[in-house]
Amino acid sequence: MTTRYPGSSLENLKKQAKSLLKSVLNGERAALERIAPYVEDDANFKLNDAQLVISRELGFASWARLKAFVVESVGAFVAAANNGDIDVASAMLAREPRLAQAPRALFRAAAMGKIDMVRLLVEHGADVNAATVEDSSYVGTPLLAATEMLNQAPDTVALLLELGADPNLEAGGETPLHMAMGTYARTPDKHGVVELLLDAGATHNQHEAVMAIHRGRIDLLAAQLDADPELAHQRFEEVDYLWLPFNRPGPTLLHIAADYNEVEVGRLLLSRGADVNARAGGSDGQSPIFHTVASWTAISRGGHCLPFLELLLAHDADLAQCAGVQFETMGASNCEGQVRDITPLDFALAFADGPEWRNSRSAVEMLREHGARRSVDKP
Numbered sequence: 001m002t003t004r005y006p007g008s009s010l011e012n013l014k015k016q017a018k019s020l021l022k023s024v025l026n027g028e029r030a031a032l033e034r035i036a037p038y039v040e041d042d043a044n045f046k047l048n049d050a051q052l053v054i055s056r057e058l059g060f061a062s063w064a065r066l067k068a069f070v071v072e073s074v075g076a077f078v079a080a081a082n083n084g085d086i087d088v089a090s091a092m093l094a095r096e097p098r099l100a101q102a103p104r105a106l107f108r109a110a111a112m113g114k115i116d117m118v119r120l121l122v123e124h125g126a127d128v129n130a131a132t133v134e135d136s137s138y139v140g141t142p143l144l145a146a147t148e149m150l151n152q153a154p155d156t157v158a159l160l161l162e163l164g165a166d167p168n169l170e171a172g173g174e175t176p177l178h179m180a181m182g183t184y185a186r187t188p189d190k191h192g193v194v195e196l197l198l199d200a201g202a203t204h205n206q207h208e209a210v211m212a213i214h215r216g217r218i219d220l221l222a223a224q225l226d227a228d229p230e231l232a233h234q235r236f237e238e239v240d241y242l243w244l245p246f247n248r249p250g251p252t253l254l255h256i257a258a259d260y261n262e263v264e265v266g267r268l269l270l271s272r273g274a275d276v277n278a279r280a281g282g283s284d285g286q287s288p289i290f291h292t293v294a295s296w297t298a299i300s301r302g303g304h305c306l307p308f309l310e311l312l313l314a315h316d317a318d319l320a321q322c323a324g325v326q327f328e329t330m331g332a333s334n335c336e337g338q339v340r341d342i343t344p345l346d347f348a349l350a351f352a353d354g355p356e357w358r359n360s361r362s363a364v365e366m367l368r369e370h371g372a373r374r375s376v377d378k379p
Contacts, residue, residue, distance in 0.1 A: 005101035006058045010070045017050040024050070059098075074102050081105035081121065084114035093124050100124035103132045111145035113152025115159055118142070128163045131171045139172035141165070147180040147193055154192035167202040177202040181214050182241030186261050186305070191216030205238050213256055213265055221253075221265060225272050232274040242291070251280040258291040258312070261305040270315055277318045284324035284341070289317040293348035293363040306362055319344055319372040345372040 006013060023031035024045045032042060038053045039045060051063040060066040073092065077099040080088040092099055099105070106126045109117040122128055131141050140148075143165040146156045157176075161167065167176055177197045180190055181204075194214045204211065209231050212221035225231055235250035242251060242259050254274045257265040266288075270276065279285035292309035322341040342350075345367045351360040 004058050005098045006060075006066060006070060010067060013054060013066065013070065014051075017047060017054050020053060021045065021047050021050040069096070069098075073099060074104075077102060078104045078108055081114065081117050082108035082112055084109070084112065084117050086116055086120060089117060089120060093120075097124060100126045101130075103127070103130040106130065106142045107132045107140060107145045110142035110156055110160060111149045111151065113146070113149070113156045115152060115155055118156065118159055118163075122163050128160060128165045129169055140174070141169055141171045141176075143167070143169070143176045144171055144174055144179050147176045147197070148183050148185070150180075150183060150185040150187055150189050150193065153187075153189040154196050157193050157196050161196060161200045167197050167200040175202065177204050178241060181206070188216065190214065190260075207236055207238070209234075209253060210236055210239060210256060213253065213260065213262055216262075218264055218268060222268060225268070229272065232269055232272045233278070235280070249281060250285070252278050252288070254278065254288045255280050255286075255291060258288040258305065258308050261292075261308050263307045263311055266308055266311050270311070276312055276315045277321060279323070284322075286323035286325065287318065287321055287344075288312060289319070289344050290323055290325075290347055293344050293367065294351040294360045306366065309363060309366060313366070313370050317344075319367060319370060322375055323347075341375060343373065343375050346374050349374070 020031060020034070024035060024042060035042060035045065035049070035053050038056045039049050048063070055061070055063045055066040058066060060069065073096060077089065077092050080092065081104075089105075100121050103126075106118065106121045106128070109121060128143075129141055131139055143157065143160045146153060146160055165176075169175070177194065180193045180197060183190065191214070194211075198211075198215075206214075209221055209224045212218070212224065232253065235252060236256070237249045239251050239256060240249060242256070251259075252274065254266060254269045254276070255278070256262075257269060276289075277287045279287060289309065289312045292305040292312060320343060322343055324339045325342050325347060326339050340346075345364065348360045348363045348367055352364050
């Protein structure tokens with residue numbers, strides 16, 4: 001009897017059984033040959049017979065046991081992987097080794113930075129490059145999960161690469177390096193992750209000045225500015241991963257530094273003549289200050305880019321400048337609806353009462369202390 005991982009979607013298995021039943025009733029030769037080892041009477045073949053065939057093919061004695069595996073065991077195992085519960089996961093693997101093949105388990109362990117769990121799963125046969133397409137609307141690999149969440153990074157990323165993760169494998173249109181550059185986790189750990197991926201052969205289409213920011217290499221950026229002072233004013237069309245609603249082509253290096261709260265980079269750029277009020281994405285694009293008033297970062301007071309906001313305010317950022325910002329509703333984080341002309345204070349207020357990770361009340365206070373107004377209050 002073969003033993004294959006059946007997936008974690010009971011609905012998918014039901015569809016397979018119905019499809020097999022239809023093929024048998026239509027007298028298709030391949031289907032009849034398929035059921036022959038498991039069913040003696042194909043003349044009275046029914047849905048429960050098709051379910052039994054599916055179960056036996058996967059190494060389960062009955063549909064009931066297959067159903068219990070998919071509905072109960074996989075979910076419990078993924079939860080153990082997510083929580084890093086080695087004892088529970090080890091005991092479950094001893095009873096049912098196929099659980100290691102559940103892509104969602106390794107995905108969640110990598111996302112949460114559970115390094116020992118990642119090792120355990122791979123040792124038991126988990127595919128380090130498997131995607132989660134079967135049981136999630138989010139398509140991703142363990143390495144993508146690690147580079148998005150940056151939990152226990154760069155250790156988790158280093159381990160996955162050591163275990164054979166492909167640094168250029170795409171899933172859902174993303175590569176690990178693109179995910180690391182665009183992750184919402186504003187933490188210095190990103191620098192080490194980007195270096196690891198580059199060392200592993202990850203490819204990209206970014207300018208080296210942009211990559212210097214992502215790598216945390218202010219020394220490289222300074223050398224590039226020495227060689228080409230115009231970089232401080234250049235727009236970078238290939239940067240397409242900044243947080244919505246500011247994911248417009250054409251940000252400057254100062255926009256990028258602001259978005260990631262790279263304060264020392266910001267100081268360097270401003271000292272080299274970068275325009276504190278430069279617009280990205282056309283005549284109604286946002287200036288760098290918009291990137292500082294509602295962006296979450298793990299390393300700043302209140303969880304936001306307040307140090308960079310202070311830097312821009314100290315360099316006379318224009319608080320009356322409006323930008324075309326796309327909102328579904330004021331305060332929505334997906335920003336897929338109507339474009340509205342708003343000031344930095346408008347944008348900060350849109351998130352002031354939002355979730356903790358996007359709460360921008362401190363930015364609102366700082367902007368008001370510097371005389372910022374809402375667009376409706378402008379003379």
